[in-house]
Amino acid sequence: MKKTLLVALTVGATATANMVMAADMDPEKSRQQFVDYFKAKSPSIEFNDYGNGTYNYDADKMLQWQAAEEFPPYLDFIDAGEALWEKDKAVYENCFGEDVTKVRVMYPRFNEKTQQVETLEGQINQCRTDAKLKPFKWKKGDIANLSGYLAYQARGQKINVKIESEAAKKAFLAGQEYFVKPRGQFGLSCAECHVYNAGRRARGNILGPALGHTSHVPMYRAKWKALGTLHRRYEGCDKNMRVVPAKVQGETYKNLEFFQAYMSNGIEINGPGYRE
Numbered sequence: 001m002k003k004t005l006l007v008a009l010t011v012g013a014t015a016t017a018n019m020v021m022a023a024d025m026d027p028e029k030s031r032q033q034f035v036d037y038f039k040a041k042s043p044s045i046e047f048n049d050y051g052n053g054t055y056n057y058d059a060d061k062m063l064q065w066q067a068a069e070e071f072p073p074y075l076d077f078i079d080a081g082e083a084l085w086e087k088d089k090a091v092y093e094n095c096f097g098e099d100v101t102k103v104r105v106m107y108p109r110f111n112e113k114t115q116q117v118e119t120l121e122g123q124i125n126q127c128r129t130d131a132k133l134k135p136f137k138w139k140k141g142d143i144a145n146l147s148g149y150l151a152y153q154a155r156g157q158k159i160n161v162k163i164e165s166e167a168a169k170k171a172f173l174a175g176q177e178y179f180v181k182p183r184g185q186f187g188l189s190c191a192e193c194h195v196y197n198a199g200r201r202a203r204g205n206i207l208g209p210a211l212g213h214t215s216h217v218p219m220y221r222a223k224w225k226a227l228g229t230l231h232r233r234y235e236g237c238d239k240n241m242r243v244v245p246a247k248v249q250g251e252t253y254k255n256l257e258f259f260q261a262y263m264s265n266g267i268e269i270n271g272p273g274y275r276e
Contacts, residue, residue: 027173027262028163038050050264051255052214054205057199065274074148074272080142081149082149083146084142086164092127092174094125095123095130099133104150107119107123108257108258109162110164117171118172121229138231138248142230144227147229151271155268157268160266172262175257177223178246178252179191184238190210190237194210210263212264214264215270215273216269217233217272218272219275220275222275231249234248234253
């Protein structure tokens with residue numbers, strides 16, 4: 001089965017070899033090439049609809065998803081996130097400001113002082129520890145619920161990640177390298193599945209497009225029955241590919257998130273999203 005999966009996913013990679021994301025490429029040129037590739041691959045899909053993920057590729061699944069979104073199963077988790085915000089409102093407003101609709105859209109971003117990428121979940125816990133509060137556990141639970149509440153408040157705003165220094169570009173390129181580099185027992189990269197083979201099936205599942213990946217996070221997955229963070233998804237994907245995962249909220253995954261978010265600039269935030 002492993003060999004079959006590998007063959008199925010690698011078919012077509014050489015045909016799309018013109019999509020080069022070289023280390024010396026300007027980030028904006030790389031992003032535009034990335035968008036152009038998806039437009040050429042699936043011209044019927046509108047740019048902003050890439051925030052809908054795999055549902056773009058299957059009409060039946062799209063209808064099922066739209067039905068689920070009428071009474072979304074993540075509403076209770078959003079309410080839980082709102083309660084967490086209200087509980088320590090003064091602390092969070094000191095860190096993020098009073099307008100909850102403007103928090104999610106700030107992240108990820110590159111901090112020129114620390115020379116590191118900042119993520120929303122990372123800054124939530126930084127805010128808590130600075131205020132002598134116990135940090136949340138990563139990946140799920142309170143951290144995902146609060147992040148989900150802030151994402152829900154930011155719906156409709158566009159992803160707008162900025163690269164304004166050589167250090168930020170270096171972080172972007174590090175994320176890009178992780179995205180395109182084959183690894184693990186299957187010898188696959190993120191790009192192999194979510195760029196070259198986006199929309200195709202692997203073991204009955206449709207492979208989602210990388211464009212728009214960060215728009216709907218954190219996400220509610222039916223298999224989780226709860227909200228989970230983007231880094232939880234990164235970890236799970238790496239494990240599925242027989243890769244030793246990087247540290248959640250460590251430099252590797254933060255750079256990957258920075259890269260992916262930048263590549264999806266201009267797509268509306270629609271988190272938290274429902275996924276199978």
